[in-house]
Amino acid sequence: MDVDIWAWVGETQQQLSEAGNVGLAMALGDLPAQAYEGRYPQLDVMAPAIAQQAETLELPWLEFYARYWHLIGRIGDRAQGAVAIDDARQLLAFAQREDVRECPAAPAAVEALAIVLGNADGPGHAAERLEVLAAAIEDVSPERPAYTGLVTQYVAALIDAGRPGEAVSYTDSAVERVRAAGREASWELGAERARALLAVGRADDALAALQAAAEFQADDPVAKEHRDGVRRALILATLDRTAEAVDALPDLDVVGEHPRVFVEWSRAVAKLAGSSQITNTWQLGRVLRQWIDYFGMMGGYRSRVELALIAGDLALDRHGVWQAGLLADVAESGAGELQEAGDVAERVAGLRAAAEATTEPEAPGELSERVGLFDAADGFNADPEKWVGWLWPLSGQDLEATRRHTTTLGFLGYPAVGADIYWKMLVDTGDIATAEADDLGYLTTLLIEARQDERLEQMAALLPHAAQYIALARLHTMRERWQEAVEAAEHAVAAGGGVDARRLVAGAAQHLDQNARAAEVLVEVLDELGDEDVWRMIVMATSAEDWETVRKGAAKIGMPLKSSEGPIDEEMGLIRVILPAPDGGQRQVLSIRTGPATARLALPQPRGMDYNAGDLVVFDPQLLEPMPEDPKEQQNFVPPFAAVRILRPGGYTSYFFDGAAPSEEDWAEFTEVMAERGWPMWVYSDENYAVTHPTSGESLPGVFGWVAVPPDVSPSEVDALLDDATERWVHPLAWLDLAREIDVEIERHERIVKEYGL
Incomplete structure (x- = not known):
């Protein structure tokens, strides 16, 4: 996005804050960081909310800003493809509106469309990308930051179009135009130049170009390090500089959260897999299979095909013949989704031919001994890929072998294959109605993981009532269809589905905010529940304020309570x-635990928050951090728990104060006065906060924070108390917002703010 927009963003934040939209103003400035830092759960909530509010407030630039960053969060590091194309086209149409086109960032909509088309099928959409980018580049001068992003995508499209030599020349001229305009190229543009050089066979020059690009700032600074490492490793591997390539290659736990580099990282690994420094294991194969499925769901058609072919070659290096064959099928089916298949058919044929020529690993023992050998194998060191091949001759015929074989297939990322085998054995033979619960559970899991919902419904129709509705409830739960899940699970409970059915009812009912029913269905079988289920019941009963059930749960897990009836409100120590x-x-928020799953917030919160000191909250009693092992650390450990909901608001109101810090004696007296009144107060400034002496200009230690008061305290009372408590201080304290609210001494507080630079 064009940096010219940032001044406007700052002004908009100030306007929103002054209008009382503090939360919106705070969120606005954080959207780019959320997109770049991978805070997608936040981005996926906040960006649409900001866009909706912007539409309501008739602020089209703000709406574009929010929609753009939400889209970048999807198509950038997450590399979403076809699933985001319509949104990108709609954003471009929005950017071309008369009231938006003058926004400095509007050209970024073209860049976004080019990115998402490249994610879906780079070569297949290359012509369209070049066309829309060329038109946009003509209208943007090199002085504007938007120019660099557009030409970077143009270079990428040239490479995908099979014109890497032209891409090199174009990049060189674009860099010169940027420099002539007094600016530097971005890291992304330099890295694309390196990719173009690699594509024309100039690997040494590609490495030099990437090294030169390291000096440039990145549009996405968070991703620069791992993206640079992946590309550097690929270039070095191409140059057969294996040790350096391995050193440059980011670890799997680094790249595993960044789909944008999945394909390039896999290519580098494939080149290095023959070395002793890179281990080609079944774990790698499983990860690549997960990545293939990811791109299948996101519409990254080209990436899905490329990864399938790379994974197939790596599988053959491990003598995974069965896996290579299945991956060839994936690549072949994926080719049908490409705009331009190119040489995919030839590569698939080559993979199949190589699989036929590869010898499978020698099986241990006789066929009749395989199940026993599987069970006796070391679960830590055993190779599940090999066991899939060794059990295959028995699968579909021997039930014990089928259970192990199909579930292992599912574990390795091939649930549809496992489901087919189980289906033929249980459904096609008519044995499904009398199948054991474990087999029904295994097949249900495989069908859900394979997203074969219609098939699962077909199977469920053949089952006895309880099993039928448990299967359907599991399906609805996994698809987050909560009302359908409750209804199906209730049928299963009525038919004698046992604790499993009750868990399904409780889980779905909780999502529907039907906590009373969720707790009730579990307390009816309290004696059959383990601790985890009991804690879940306690949380749901607390949310429903069913204190009798909470007490039953506490007794079950051995948690003593002082009271025997009514709401539980006991001091049980501090928690976060x-x-x-x-x-x-x-x-x-530091809080006082008042019950098994309740706490009262102890710290005042800024205005605009949805919670404040005095609020009673329900929390999930599962610790978010482990208890320290050191006894001394345990003494100071304040356990953290995730909030579930606000049970009862305390009605407290917060007021902001700011100014020069008083003496220790004055501050102690001030805090004592607040404590006597029962008004929570918290200092949010740190030791680095300083204000300016109004006459000498010297720096003074500062202090700012919030004080919260209960609903029966008027703003005038707060003003009077603050006045009395601070009147003898050497330097005055300001509470401007409160003064404005009650229209008292506004000028005095404004003067303090101005003179002390607050």
Whole structure:
């Protein structure tokens, strides 16, 4: 996005804050960080909310800003393809509206469309990308930051179009135009130049180009390090500089959260897999299979095919013949979704031919001994890929072998194959109605993982009543169809479905905010529940304020309570409650635990928050951090728990104060006065906060924070108390917002703010 927009963003934040939209203002500035840092759960909530509010407030630039960053969060590092194309086209149409086209960032909509088309099928959409980018580049001068992003995508499209030599020349001229305009190229543009050089066979020059690009700032600074490492490793591997390539290659736990580099990282690994420094294992094969499925869901058609072919070659290096054959099928089916298949058919044929020529690993023992050998194998060191091949001759015929074979297939990422085998054995033979519960569970899981919903419904129709509705409830739960899940699970409970059916009812009912029913269905079988189920019941009963059930649960897990009836409100020590922040992040609020799953917030929160000191919250009693092992650390450990909901608001109102810090004696007296009144107060400034002496200009230690008061305290009372408590301080304290609210001494507080630079 064009940096010219940032001044406008700052002004908009100020306007929103002054209008009382503090949360929206805070969230607005954080959207780019959410997109770049991978805070997608926050981004996916906040960006649409901001866009909706912007539409309501008739602020089209703000709406474009929010929609753009939400889209970038999807198509950038997450590399969404076809699933996001319509949204990208709609954003471009929005950017071309008369009231938006003058926005400095509007050209970024063209860049976004080019990115998403490249994600879906780079070569197949190359012509369209070049066309829309060329038109946009003509209208943007090199002085504007938007220019660099557009030409970077133009270079990428040239490479995908099979014109890498032209891409090199174009990049060189674009860089010169940017420099002539007094600016530097971005890291992304330099990295694309390196990719173009690699594509024309100039690997040494590609490495030099990437090294030169390291000096440039990145549009996405968070991703620069791992993206640079992946590309560097691929170039070095091409140059047969194996040791250096391995050193440059980011670890799997680094790239595993960044789909944008999945294909390039896999190519580098494939080149290095023959070395002793890169281990080609079944774990790698399983990860690549997960990545293939990811691109299948996201519409990354080209990436799905490329990964399938790379994974197939790597599988053959492990003598995974069965896996290579299935991956060839994936690549072949994926080719039908490409705009331009190119040489995919030839590569698939080559993979199949190589699989036929590869010898499978020698099986241990006789066929009749395989199941026993599987069970006796070391679960840590056993190779599940090999066991799939070794059990295959028995699968579909021997039930014990089928169970192990199909579930292992599912574990490795091939649930549809496992489901087919189980289906033929249980459904096609008519044995499904009398199948054991474990087999029904295994087949249900495989069908759900394979997203074969219609097939699962077909199977369920053949089952006895309880089993039928448990299967359907599991399906609805996995698809987050909560009402359908409750209804199906209730049928299963009525038919004698046992604790499993009750868990399904409780889980779905909780999502529908039917906590009373969720707790009730579990307490009816309390004696059959384990601790985990009991804690879940306690949380749901607490949300429903069913204190009798909470007490039953507490007794079951051995948690003593002082009271025997009514609401539970006991002091059980300090905890940290983790709550959502307006910017989509999280806030830790020191709180007093009052029950098995309740706490009262102890710290005042800024205006505009959805919670404040005095609020009673329900929390999930599962610790978010492990208890320290060191006894001394345990003494100071304040356990953190995730908030579930606000049970009862305390009605407290917060007021902001700011100014020069008083003496220790004055501050102690001030805090004592607040404590005597029962008004929670918290200092949010740190030791680095300073204000300016109004006459000498010297720096003074500063202090700012919030004080919260209960609903029966008027703003005038707060003003009077603050006045009395601070009147003898050497430097005055300001509470401008409160003064404006009650229209008292506004000028005095404005003067303090101005003179002390607050």
